[in-house]
Amino acid sequence: MSSIGPAKGILEIAKFAVYVTVPAALTYAFVTDSGTLHKLMGFRPYVVYPPEGPPPPSPEELREMAREMARKSKSI
Secondary structure: OOOOOHHHHHHHHHHHHHHHHHHHHHHHHHHHOHHHHHHHHHHOOOOOOOOOOOOOOOHHHHHHHHHHHHHHHHHO
């Protein structure tokens, strides 16, 4: 610290203390008050599933579609 100087060294320590303390204090404040936590979680749904699409064709339907495509390609 001798190259930085005593005043700047204290300032760096104070900044580090603020950087560590503020997020920890905010986290503690939000987590301990369950009403606030539920309110924050209610703003945005975390998991939203899209609507269900049509089911894929069965193997028999796929075989029939392949036969139709083969017939069309032979006729061309």
